[in-house]
Amino acid sequence: MPTLDVNNPNQVSSPAALDVVLGVPQSHLLIFTGIAIPEYDTNDDLIREPVTVNLGKTVLNPKIPFTYSATVGLASIGNSDSDFTFATDDVSVVADPNTGELQLVCDLAVQGSSQLHRFSYQANVIVQTTQPEISGSIFWRKSVATALPQFANNLFTVQAAILIPPQPGTFGGTFQKVADGTVLYPPAPAPSGFLPDGLFVQFIIENPPVATPLYVICNPVDGAFKAAGSQAGTFSCATISNPSPITLAPPKFQLNAVDFILEFTPRIR
Amino acid sequence: MSSFSIIVDALAGGVVSHRFLEIPISGPGKANRLVTITGVAVPDADQLLGNPTGDSKYLIQGDIVIKTDYRLKDADKWEGILDGNQTLLAATYVSLASVTYDDEEDITNPLSAPAFTAAVDSVDTTVDVDDGNRIQVHLVVGLQGDTTIHRISYQANILVQKAG
Numbered sequence: 001m002p003t004l005d006v007n008n009p010n011q012v013s014s015p016a017a018l019d020v021v022l023g024v025p026q027s028h029l030l031i032f033t034g035i036a037i038p039e040y041d042t043n044d045d046l047i048r049e050p051v052t053v054n055l056g057k058t059v060l061n062p063k064i065p066f067t068y069s070a071t072v073g074l075a076s077i078g079n080s081d082s083d084f085t086f087a088t089d090d091v092s093v094v095a096d097p098n099t100g101e102l103q104l105v106c107d108l109a110v111q112g113s114s115q116l117h118r119f120s121y122q123a124n125v126i127v128q129t130t131q132p133e134i135s136g137s138i139f140w141r142k143s144v145a146t147a148l149p150q151f152a153n154n155l156f157t158v159q160a161a162i163l164i165p166p167q168p169g170t171f172g173g174t175f176q177k178v179a180d181g182t183v184l185y186p187p188a189p190a191p192s193g194f195l196p197d198g199l200f201v202q203f204i205i206e207n208p209p210v211a212t213p214l215y216v217i218c219n220p221v222d223g224a225f226k227a228a229g230s231q232a233g234t235f236s237c238a239t240i241s242n243p244s245p246i247t248l249a250p251p252k253f254q255l256n257a258v259d260f261i262l263e264f265t266p267r268i269r
Numbered sequence: 270m271s272s273f274s275i276i277v278d279a280l281a282g283g284v285v286s287h288r289f290l291e292i293p294i295s296g297p298g299k300a301n302r303l304v305t306i307t308g309v310a311v312p313d314a315d316q317l318l319g320n321p322t323g324d325s326k327y328l329i330q331g332d333i334v335i336k337t338d339y340r341l342k343d344a345d346k347w348e349g350i351l352d353g354n355q356t357l358l359a360a361t362y363v364s365l366a367s368v369t370y371d372d373e374e375d376i377t378n379p380l381s382a383p384a385f386t387a388a389v390d391s392v393d394t395t396v397d398v399d400d401g402n403r404i405q406v407h408l409v410v411g412l413q414g415d416t417t418i419h420r421i422s423y424q425a426n427i428l429v430q431k432a433g
Contacts, residue, residue, distance in 0.1 A: 013390060013391045014361075014391045014392045014393060016359060016360035016361065017360060018303070018358060018359075018360045018426060018428060019297055020294050020296070020297070020300075020303050020428065021294060021296030021297055022294060022295065023293070023294075023295055029294075029303075031360045031426050032360065033360040033361055033362045033426070035363075035389065035390070035391065035392065071362070073362075073364025073365065073366075073422065074364060074365045075363070075364060075365060075388065075389040075390075076365075076386070076387070076388030076389060076390065076411065077365070077368075077386070077387055078384065078385060078386035078387075078388075078413065079370075079384065079385055080384040081372060081384055115386075117386075117388060118388065118390070120362055120363055120364040120389065121362070122360075122362035122424060122426075
């Protein structure tokens with residue numbers, strides 16, 4: 001499959017790109033135009049082949065779906081006295097899964113003693129300039145728990161996980177981690193209107209998968225907290241008002257205020 | 270080397286289906302409109318135009334200038350709206366729309382060629398400040414054989430800062 005590049009004038013003539021800021025924050029319209037030069041030559045038989053044009057612009061995350069419209073047309077054709085076919089049959093725009101570079105893919109067809117020297121293209125692509133992100137806060141009451149100093153920067157773990165369905169005939173399912181979160185220290189006093197005796201830390205999960213149901217799992221680090229009154233028991237994090245699962249999809253790739261609160265369950269004697 | 274030059278004027282019947290659309294935008298830079306200008310130009314560029322000797326077997330190149338129906342007002346800006354740009358911020362699509370080729374060899378003309386090429390080789394879009402800031406699309410085309418490019422489709426996309 002031939003690949004052409006907009007940075008090579010022997011492969012694309014008159015390449016141009018516009019990066020238009022739309023009214024919706026973080027949404028950009030990218031317009032690509034040019035005249036691709038596949039110099040496609042054939043003798044008699046009908047030949048179809050896709051041609052890729054590297055458009056010279058990358059998206060931040062190639063796994064994020066984007067919307068586009070595109071058109072292609074004949075720009076330069078030649079024939080040496082035979083029946084002929086010249087066709088631009090199909091066009092699409094994709095992002096290279098490794099580099100994120102946007103690419104236009106055009107299916108060409110040529111028949112006869114013919115040359116399809118050039119074809120024109122215009123691709124309009126709407127991309128998001130923000131990274132997918134889930135963030136929130138983890139609260140605890142000083143009257144319930146005290147963080148031990150040696151765990152000052154290691155109080156909680158947060159991760160995004162997907163749910164692996166259970167085997168047939170069984171219940172439940174298992175969580176599989178897909179992205180780690182970062183907890184931001186040190187703790188700060190919680191808003192007095194919400195939790196007068198509280199502290200909180202914030203967390204952020206960067207680049208979680210999009211278009212996938214995600215579960216945010218928050219746990220206190222073992223031994224990081226001491227219960228008030230030195231009671232024996234276990235700590236866990238409960239959700240406050242989070243949607244679950246969370247699915248990030250266009251045009252919303254960021255979800256904030258995914259909040260948790262630390263709870264203590266005394267051991268039953 | 271250019272063998273011929275043709276000017277087609279949208280306001281003088283040289284372009285069919287000519288339209289433009291001004292779309293409000295929030296950038297880049299100071300740009301506040303994306304203007305799309307479309308049409309089907311009718312240059313009727315014939316190989317004989319640039320080749321009065323009738324020898325059509327050689328590929329010749331010529332220029333076509335499409336004077337569009339979109340005109341910037343004096344208060345509108347297209348320079349210095351993004352990183353000090355000195356050229357119009359434009360991306361333009363052009364394509365062959367109507368082409369004919371006559372394969373009947375002229376037995377009285379020993380130079381006639383049983384082959385053709387019809388080509389749009391390059392495009393650039395500018396502001397014609399000498400014609401009331403009209404947007405014009407300049408093409409370099411190629412012709413070989415008894416060939417005519419009757420029509421060329423275009424869509425010029427430009428960024429401007431409209432006043433008001």
